[in-house]
Amino acid sequence: MDLVVxxxxxxxxxQTKKQVERKVARLLRREPRIQxxxxxxxxxxxxxxxxxxxxxxxxxxxxxxxxxxxxGSDVDAALEGVIERLERQLADEHGRRRTRRxxxxxxxxxxxxxxxxxxxxxxxxxxx
Numbered sequence: 364m365d366l367v368v369x370x371x372x373x374x375x376x377x378q379t380k381k382q383v384e385r386k387v388a389r390l391l392r393r394e395p396r397i398q399x400x401x402x403x404x405x406x407x408x409x410x411x412x413x414x415x416x417x418x419x420x421x422x423x424x425x426x427x428x429x430x431x432x433x434x435g436s437d438v439d440a441a442l443e444g445v446i447e448r449l450e451r452q453l454a455d456e457h458g459r460r461r462t463r464r465x466x467x468x469x470x471x472x473x474x475x476x477x478x479x480x481x482x483x484x485x486x487x488x489x490x491x
Contacts, residue, residue, distance in 0.1 A: 364391065365399040372406035379404065379438060386446050390422065394453045399423040404438060418445045427456065 366387060368380050383402050391397060405417040418441040419432040429452045433444030 364397055367399070367401045369401070369403045370406075371403060372408065373404070375404055382439070383442065386442055389446060390449055390453065393450055394424065394457070396424050397422055398425065414441070416441045418442050420445045420449060422449055422453075429453065429456075 366384060368375055368383050387400055387402075390400070400423070401421045403419040405419065407415050407417065409415075414434050414436040416436065416438050417432060417434045418438065420430070422429045429449055431445045431448035431452065433441045433448065435441035435444060
């Protein structure tokens with residue numbers, strides 16, 4: 364998994380990079396198929412605008428890309444918010460995949476159902 368940490372409007376310290384790695388580990392536990400994560404730490408020049416710190420994150424899986432952003436009074440709060448949003452997106456996607464897989468396995472085809480009842484699908488339609 365590739366992790367890219369960028370900074371805009373300020374420098375990214377090694378302590379902040381370690382903190383980002385620790386938080387991103389939560390995402391990897393939820394979805395091990397993550398290929399690349401880009402984190403952009405943005406420091407607003409005017410601190411009154413949305414708390415002064417914004418974090419944007421993009422997470423690439425095999426066929427999907429998830430993006431989230433969050434603002435906060437410090438980098439920690441903004442990072443926590445963006446991680447929670449991405450976790451929710453990954454959980455929702457996992458649920459959609461699981462539902463599709465389970466429903467597809469239990470679904471009968473229309474021809475199979477009619478064959479089980481002993482009549483053809485076309486004759487049943489005419490009777491109704």
